[in-house]
Amino acid sequence: MRAPAFWTSQAGPRDWRARLLSPLGALYARATARRLAAGPRDNIGIPVICVGNINAGGTGKTPTVIALVERLRDGFHTPHVVSRGYGGSLTGPVEVLPGQHRAQEVGDEPLLLSAFARTWVAQDRAAGARAARDAGATVIVLDDGFQNPALTHDLSVVVVDAETGFGNGLCLPAGPLREPAETGLMRADLLVSIGPPAAQTAFDATPLPPQLPRLRAALTPLQTGMDWTDTPLIAFAGIGRPEKFFDTLRSLGATLLRAEALADHQPLSTAFLTRLEADARQHGAQLVTTEKDAARLPNSFRSKVITLPVRLAFDNPAPLDAALTALMAPKNTTD
Missing domain, CATH: 3.40.50.300 (P-loop containing nucleotide triphosphate hydrolases)
Incomplete structure (x- = not known):
């Protein structure tokens, strides 16, 4: 599930959806406090x-x-x-x-x-x-x-x-x-x-x-010897904010032909990856994802997808x- 936009909207707690759900939020907060106590x-x-x-x-x-x-x-x-x-x-x-x-x-x-x-x-x-x-x-x-x-x-x-x-x-x-x-x-x-x-x-x-x-x-980004400059990529990521991963690739000079934002921890089906692979082959692009997403790849795709490792x-x-x-x-x- 992707986080709803109103959680971080400029309207903040004044957004009508936030106001409507705020009583449930208060109940959630009390439940957390009771559990910790x-x-x-x-x-x-x-x-x-x-x-x-x-x-x-x-x-x-x-x-x-x-x-x-x-x-x-x-x-x-x-x-x-x-x-x-x-x-x-x-x-x-x-x-x-x-x-x-x-x-x-x-x-x-x-x-x-x-x-x-x-x-x-x-x-x-x-x-x-x-x-x-x-x-x-x-x-x-x-x-x-x-x-x-x-x-x-x-x-x-x-x-x-x-x-x-x-x-x-x-x-x-x-x-x-x-x-x-x-x-x-x-x-x-x-x-x-x-x-x-x-x-x-x-x-x-x-x-x-x-x-x-x-x-x-x-x-x-971890220095791996990969030259990302002008490299055509089809990127996909199922992390908290996939846009951060895509922005990092762009900052390294890569050319993103497609950026597929997935839900956090979303399963990577063979059918989905096969479609991406066909798209990459058609455009002469390389598939790329995050280290965390790579852990969910089927064995048949591990050699077909590269990763961009990052460190704090x-x-x-x-x-x-x-x-x-x-x-x-x-x-x-x-x-």
Whole structure:
């Protein structure tokens, strides 16, 4: 499902659809608050870093998880990722094995993340974290789960798309939020806003808790040796905001003959891909998609579609590095 336009329209909460649905949004917010207040917090004995969001849909959690995993590994720690496995059929806990599991079983994001760290899928996040700990993890990076009370979060990182911000400020279904932004931000330890400079400047006007450190970051293409200049492409993407992917390709000088925006996590059928392949062949174009979408490709198309990998680059990572150092520092114990 694509996010409705009125969630981020200029009219904001004054839009008639937002006003009509706002009572349901208030009920949703209260339900989230009750769940967080009542749920037991399981402490598994090793640090848990939650990478979550307040908005529904894609904000950049997956590249943020990758960035955290790489920083932790650079610090000689052993991070494992735990995910609910959205879109997958397995309930877990189960370790994601790229050669054995498919996106239909474990979800596209865990399959992608498993290339960077040992990754576990579990609908019961506490059970998944215990399985990771017992398998040798020294720190858990929780992919999503900011509104889930199952685990104690030793560090909570909230990710937001700087361009859309917190939308119209209303909760589902009246707006894009899982809980009121001011409520969620009070529980966060770090806020990562992702977007280009103009979007970051616009997001500067968003009221934030004064004690909350904010890190500005951008998704930058990974240098793979591919020359995108004037390359004719047929691109498709099923991420939170596919337009960002298409704009990145254009910024690299590629020629987009077709840009197919799909719903987040939309299945990639053989019939759909065959139509795209025929169109690409007719125009002498190359099929291209995101790393996350590539995880859902049928085996017969994996060699026919290239990807544009992106990584998260922080303007100033010092607050994040300081938080990770403090979190992972040996604790003094007394007899």
